[in-house]
Amino acid sequence: MTAPQPIVHLAPAITEILTRCYKGERKRDVIARAVRMLATADGHLTPDGRIKNAVRSRPDARRTS
Numbered sequence: 001m002t003a004p005q006p007i008v009h010l011a012p013a014i015t016e017i018l019t020r021c022y023k024g025e026r027k028r029d030v031i032a033r034a035v036r037m038l039a040t041a042d043g044h045l046t047p048d049g050r051i052k053n054a055v056r057s058r059p060d061a062r063r064t065s
Contacts, residue, residue: 008031010018022030039045046052 018027018030036045036049039051040049044052
């Protein structure tokens, strides 16, 4: 049995970017690619795409709490 897919509500600006810039691509695929690129850039993934076990926070990383 598979887990239900989470529902993500997008800001109108993000929806417009997806619609205008990524015509013909599934929004889910574009967002997944973007998250992988962000996680790689932030140093959370190994070069082969696996999540690193001990990720130290970058000094310039934003904090939301």
